[in-house]
Structures are given as C-alpha cells and as structure tokens.
Amino acid sequence: MSTPKTLFDKVWDAHVIRQVKDGPDVLFIDRHFIHEVTSPVAFLGLENRGASVLYPDRTFATADHNTPTINQHLPVADPLSANQLAALERNATQYGISHWGLGHIKNGIVHVVGPENGITLPGMTIVCGDSHTSTHGAFGAIAFGIGTSEVEMVLATQCIMQPKPKKMRITVNGKPGKAVLPKDVILYIISQTSASGATGYFVEYAGEVFENMTMEGRMTVCNMTIEMGARGGMIAPDETTLNYLKGRDLSPKGEQWDKLVPYWLSLKTDEGATFDLDLTFDAADIEPQITYGTNPGLGTGVTHQIPTADSVKDGSASYKKSLQYMGFQESESMIGKPVDFVFLGSCTNGRIEDFRAFASIVKGRKKADNITAWLVPGSHIVEKQIQEEGILDILTQAGFELRQPGCSACLAMNDDKVPAGKYAVSTSNRNFEGRQGPGARTLLASPLVAAAAAVTGVVTDPRQFI
C-alpha cells in the first residue's frame, strides 16, 4: 500500500519534471492563459533572449482587463489600452497562439472563458499572470497566479519553478441558511482566517457544502482563496464536475473522455492523508456577508455591526486607517449604509448563476434612483445566456442596462471607475483602497446582497426579499 496522498499531492507530483537540489520543483504546466496586461513585457523578454513560445497550443490569449464594456465595436479610445490590446494580438499572431480578442464570440474574462469552453480540466496545472487563476481549482486542477517574469518562463519553457506549498484543508459541513451564496461562504472563511491566514498554503475544500455546490459556486470559492493569502484552492472532481465539462467546445470527446473519467475521479484525498493545517466551519454560522474595510478579510454578516479595533487580527493602526478610508466608525451597523454604485460581474461573480440570483430579487422591482448599476457579464457566452433565459427582460423592466463582457470595475483599468468617496456594493474580489477607482469605497458582497442594494439604494439584508 502506497502512502496516502492528498488531492493536491496527486496533481502536483504528477507534474514534477525535476526536483532542484535545495531548490524549487520544476513543474510542467498543462495550460497557460495570457491577457493583455501582464504579457507584453514577457514577450519582449522572450525576444531579447532569442527564445520562442515552446507550446503555443497549450497557451490561450484573451483580452479582458482593459476592454471597454460599451461600444466594443468601436476602436478602444484610451491609447494605452489600445496599445496593450494590439500588442496581445500581435504577439499571439506571431507565435501561433489562439487569441480571443474584442469582438470574438469566445471573448471574455480569462477565468470565465477557460472553464466554459472546456479548456480547464481536472488534474491539470494551470497558470496565468493574474492572481485569480486559482478559480480553475474548482475542477481539481492546481491553478495559480504568476508574475510577468514567470509568464516569460512558461512561454519559453512550459515550466515553472516553484517550491511545494504547505497543505491546508478547509471543511464546511451543514446546510447554509437562506440567501447564503458561495460568495458568502468564502467571504465568511476569509473573515475568519484574515487576509494573510493562508499564506504559504494551498487549500483543499472539503465537506458537504462544497460537495453540494454547483461548479459556478465552486469557481467563486476557489477564485477568492487567494484573498486569504493562499497560492490557490481546489476541490476534488466529481459527477458535478463531469456534468459541467461534458460536451463543452474544447473538452475531450468520445474515447479520450472515457479514458480520462476514471483518472479524474481518482483525484481525491486518500483516507489517512494529512494536511499541515485542518480548519472546520459550520455552515449554520454563515449568513449573507458584506465587507466594511479595505481588505477582503474585513467582512461580517450583513446584519452585524462593524467590529471594534481591539477585536480584529490586523494591527489596530491599520484597521483604523482602513475604517477612516471607508468613512465608517467602529460598532456602526452596516444595514442602511448609503450606496451609490452596484457592480455585478468579474471573474468571481460574472457567471450566469450570478445573473440569475441578481434577477431573482430585482424581478418586479425597480432600480433605486440613487444607484448607478454596472451589470457586466463575464463573457459573450454568459451575455447570450442572459438574453436567452429572459433575464435581460427582467433587468430591463427593473430599469437596469446590461454592459458588454470584461473585467470592468473590478480593477477599473477601463472607464468603469467608481468616483472618489462613492460607495460601491461590488460582487468582485477586492476592496483595496482605490481598487475600483482612486478614492472609491468598495463593499464586497454576493449577487443577492448587490441586488438588494440596487433596489433599495442602501445596504440591505437580501433575506427580506426571499
């Protein structure tokens, strides 16, 4: 009997080409996603070295960070953004890499289009010059974000040099309450572990909450794992995973599919395998969440008060600076806080289920007059689903407009910037100072909490609408 292994060990060990003495492992990478922001300097480096792209067919390019969310048929107005988008297209063409640029039917946010087109598969190693690459861990892949030097490294060699991280398991059992979405589960976990609580670890999620979760929900959870400092998060592949993948455009078909299924289903943590850290939470403790500070760990139940400085793990000076930036006080209630903007979208919550959840609350209601709402699908495929399922009609009747796909206000590299001092309830992943525009104030929340704010104009408990 061999030593019991965790899911993470099984996938990692299967990709180690060489263990450098007193150094990192050389890890083979199955899929490399690139986008316009973190790749141009990597291609320049490649050129300067006289190297080429080793496996263009394992590399996929999409334009997302800089792209406008209206009038995508027009030339991109910002010359710097246009320049980066042109560089991506030029580099992809030169090296023979598939490129889903603006206007392409498969274009969208990299972490949305990878899974929905069947590029992301269980047991893979996947990297991208974007920290939310951890999203793909939902499929039982080891997926993590890398820097631009590493993008160059993977382009040139299809490998990355990484020390093996420590392993953490986070188990959540029980039944989540009313209006609790996967976003609330992960925001709750981050609030309990802090923004640095999983640094140095790779997380495996276990327990009935994740077993019963849809693939889209699992992607939301793995996506935000990075926000507690972890390299990534993953969930063992199961029937839910297979059902999601079967028949997708680039998923394996026929005999190849049949051959892979038993391998994929073997990718789970063996009985007796150990973790460096094991954390357990009870789903009953989780209610709809909202953040009040300037990192994703500073969040709480939507009906709760903002904690006092002496009760948080971060240093009290940093905490007070955070509340000052947000314009909040210790011990205040979050319910009823004024909101100016609502953002539904991003690689965290820009999928069809997120739009279904949002629509379930705004249906038959009206957008509050004080709210500017940016509803941004994660991809053209999601956009099409929104139209086909009648969600667009619901949104339109409630006074909302749908925008075109892209990262949008998540990091505000395009024109979708929340003005200084304004409050945004945002389904994205980060509430750092200035993240959604210089001086903008972000409250992270689920699509249901966002919808409740969009129709009331203030922070509202979504349970009152369900």
Add this chain to the structure above:
Amino acid sequence: MAYDKFTILRSSAVPMPNENVDTDQIIPARFLKATERKGFGDNLFRDWRYNNDNTPKADFVLNNPTYSGKILVGGKNFGSGSSREHAAWAIYDYGFRCVVSSFFADIFQNNSINVGILPVKVSPEFLEKIFAAIDADPKTELEVNLPAQTITLLATGESESFAINEYKKHNLTNGYDDIDYLLSMKEEIGAFAETRPF
C-alpha cells in the same frame, strides 16, 4: 530580465509600518498599461504619495527627506493582493534593492526575487527593533548580507538570520534567472510533455 547581482547591502532604510500593504497601493491598476518595463518608479505608491493635482503629500514617507536608502521596511503581510509584477518593478525602479518585513505575500515574494529585489523576512520582534532604531535615528544603517543570510542593525550590532532557498540565493548572488536554467532542460521537458494525457 537581467538585474544587478546582490551580495552585501549597507544602507539606511525607509520605514512603512502599515500592515497589509497590497500591490494595488504599491502600483495602482491604471499604471499597468505600459508594454515596456520603464518608468514604474515614478508611480510607486502613487495615491499615497501624490494629491490629485500631482503635488506630493507632505505626510507620506517617500516625500520626507529625513528618510532615504535602498531598503524598504514594511509591516506584516507586505505585498498582498494582485500578482502584478509591476509592483516589484516599481520598487526596484525607485531604487530599493531589499524589502524587509515580518511576513510577505507569496506571489510578491516570488516576483521580488525574480526581478532582483531581496525580500528579507524577520521576526516580529526584530522588525519592531528596526522601526524603533529608524525612529530614533533616521540615518541608522542596516547591513543585509545575502551570502551569510543575516540582517544587522549596524549601530548596535543586533543581528538576525533569514531564510532563503539555496537555489534562489545562488541566482540572486550571480544575477541569473530561472529561465536560463529551464532553457537548458528543453529535451527533458519535451519528453515529459509527450506523456501528458491532455
């Protein structure tokens, strides 16, 4: 990208005791639009450093002539958030060669070494000592000795060891990078790729 070799660095230091300094603060997203690695130092800590009218904020440490040097001393969980290597480029381009903290975010730590910045992780107690020493004398010098893996407060001789992977240490001391190493493995990589099921 080649960088200067790192062996022994003696310098005064710039203190930034805030915890959870994320890479969005180090370099805001709107400055990531370049297609070349140039000029990032000008926008290092842009929104903490400048007012909206581009005048410097007097109370920000980089605008305070009392503090200078090639070492940046940060609070716990330095470099959290986005994977943008631009943050490390901005720190390097500004003139820092070493960042000291009691705790670094993973990707930031990797990115730093990859661009030639040495991240030195010290104990929370030693970090406090460094902040106190700088507070007492802004010109106080630190010595960061990579071959010996030590960081020393020169005025008092107080010292602490820091950990670094032997391989990474070798790279930094010689100005090499991982890509050179991997390019020499091309055949082995090719053979491995053949065995992948997808």
